[in-house]
Amino acid sequence: IGEIQRFIRDDGTIKVSRALKEAGLRVRRARDELMKSLGREPTIQEVADALGLTPDDVILAQEATRPPASIHETVYE
Amino acid sequence: MARTNAMTLVFPARSGNESLARVAVAAFAAALDPTVEELDEIKTAVSEAVTNAIIHGYPDRDEPGEVVVRAWIDGDVLTVVVEDQGAGIADVAKAREPLYTTRPDLERSGMGFTIMENFMDDVEVESAPGRGTRVRMVRRIKSSAGAPSAPAH
């Protein structure tokens, strides 16, 4: 998250949920760009390196941009 | 090959905790440097197994039981075991059939086991009614050069 904080030039008072969602969108874009430039699926480390993040931050960011799971729609209805 | 690392995660069967399991297993598996796609598939399989434990294993929402997720790495092979001590499954073969669901009321698709089988190299299910369910999933990380940070043994 430290990296993510620098990454979006934030003073720290921003909510994690928002910071991770923004990072998640960049992860998606970086993955697409690496697919084109490498001609194959990038590894998680390659995506992290391209963004100056750790693989852990990439994983947290991806989770934050995951479409709501079916479990949420089902269990609470 | 020797087991190079292992983890155990325990949490109550609450909706939302499948996300904790996904992140923990993904962070654990990241040591094998999988592709984003491989990691997505592993996370999806873990989600399906954990969601099953939460909604089918412990259908009584008021007293959530415990879900246990264990994972370990042998060389370039990841094994994930998802366990509950809940309702159990009477006929595992039938439960694994595509589109089979006992909870159409929850808008379940009946595709959970099929997704796990498609995304993992091997899926074993052990279950006993009233005693619980254990799902063991194995996936070799093809993009991996083996666990690079593992000490020589």
Added chain:
Amino acid sequence: MARTNAMTLVFPARSGNESLARVAVAAFAAALDPTVEELDEIKTAVSEAVTNAIIHGYPDRDEPGEVVVRAWIDGDVLTVVVEDQGAGIADVAKAREPLYTTRPDLERSGMGFTIMENFMDDVEVESAPGRGTRVRMVRRIKSSAGAPSAPAH
């Protein structure tokens, strides 16, 4: 307030696994929707405690013992407990002093406990030589929904 969620993570005392603990606790604490800074501080405190368990608790690298990280949420308060059954600490008060380290050879700064104390609201250490160490850290998420938004300390 009632405990709303809980997790337990167990892993071998291998260097690198502090990162697994950090990401699991981060995913768990994210439910309180902290600020980036709050979560960063929690992750750093968890890292320090887990690194201590790994390098001081189990100094014998060949036979890594187990580290247990538990966390739970009560209302807007996160509690994290990091436990090992390793070497233990003879004089806890001394160990908590800033700059005190028994491993200057590992280029330790002796600031681990000081960092935990600065980043968490409360830090308790229980330890017995030869039996292990338990560090219990508490942090209220001031920015969490329902709580008045106070400036960071």
